[in-house]
Amino acid sequence: MQKLSMEQLNRPDVESFKNQDKTPVIILLDNVRSMHNVGSTFRTADGFAVEKVVLCGITASPPHREIEKTALGATHSVAWEYHEQTIDAIRAFRSQGYTILAVEQAKGSIALQDFTPAPLQKYVVVFGNEVHGVSDEIMEEIDACLEIPQFGTKHSLNVSVTVGIIMWHFIQRLKL
Numbered sequence: 701m702q703k704l705s706m707e708q709l710n711r712p713d714v715e716s717f718k719n720q721d722k723t724p725v726i727i728l729l730d731n732v733r734s735m736h737n738v739g740s741t742f743r744t745a746d747g748f749a750v751e752k753v754v755l756c757g758i759t760a761s762p763p764h765r766e767i768e769k770t771a772l773g774a775t776h777s778v779a780w781e782y783h784e785q786t787i788d789a790i791r792a793f794r795s796q797g798y799t800i801l802a803v804e805q806a807k808g809s810i811a812l813q814d815f816t817p818a819p820l821q822k823y824v825v826v827f828g829n830e831v832h833g834v835s836d837e838i839m840e841e842i843d844a845c846l847e848i849p850q851f852g853t854k855h856s857l858n859v860s861v862t863v864g865i866i867m868w869h870f871i872q873r874l875k876l
Contacts, residue, residue: 714776714777717746717749717777718777718779720749721749722749722750722751723748723749723750723751723867723870723871723874723875724751724821724822724823724874725748725750725751725822725823725824725825725867725870726750726751726752726753726754726793726798726822726823726824726825727741727744727745727750727752727753727754727825727827727863727867728753728754728756728786728789728790728824728825728826728827729741729753729754729755729756729759729827729859730756730757730759730786730826730827730828730829730834730835730838731756731757731758731759731786731828731829731832731835732755732758732759732827732828732829732830732859733758733759733829733830733831734830734859735760735764735766735767735769736766736767736769736770736860737830737858737859737860738755738759738760738767738770738771739766739767739768739769739770739771739772739774739775740770740771740860740863740864741753741827741859741860741863742762742767742770742771742774742775742778742780743770743771743772743774744860744863744864744867745774745778745863745867746774746777746778747867748867748868748870748871750778750867751779751822752778752779752780752781753778753779753780754780754781754782754783754789754824755780755781755782755783756782756783756784756785756786756789757784757785757786759782761780761782762775762780763775770860786826786835786837786838787837787838787841789824790824790826790838790841790842791841793824794841796822797822798822798823798824799821799822799823799824799843799844800823800824800826800841800842800843801823801824801825801826801842801843801844801845801846802825802826802828802834802838802839802842802844802845802846803825803826803827803828803834803845803846803847803848803862803866804828804833804834804839804845804846804847805833805847805855806839806845806847808845809845809846809847810844810845810846810847811847811849812846812847812848812849812865812866812869813849815844815846815869816873817870817873817874819874823870825846825866825870826838826842827859827862827863827866828859830858830859846866848862848865848866
């Protein structure tokens, strides 16, 4: 087996990427403290061509060396915006017709394997702080909660890993 070369990958340039159709998902980071998680989220957002990344509260914004370390330039290709208050972002996207989903361990959550995104629906998926998760205020505003089943002792996944799992699920169900 031979790995594909850069030419064989047919990667779009940044301008072409910005103009291509996007997966109708916005990734919202609610007070994520690690800039490496932020950078990794941008890289995943680029890989799955999501609509936008929204950074809220204490979540750091580009340009920053620590974000770029893991983003590898994806902060230039992926649309993003910052909101000081997560609740303001949530309410603005809801008024634009988005369904608001949190990724959290909660009563009444939907196991990820049981969730199928609707093909014509737009989604905002909220990922929370590394220690405290999605804030209680935001949990009261969401339309549904997704939970990734876990079987180990920690019952905790890194934010960037969680973003990758959730976005793969959306791509698998919507595009493949």
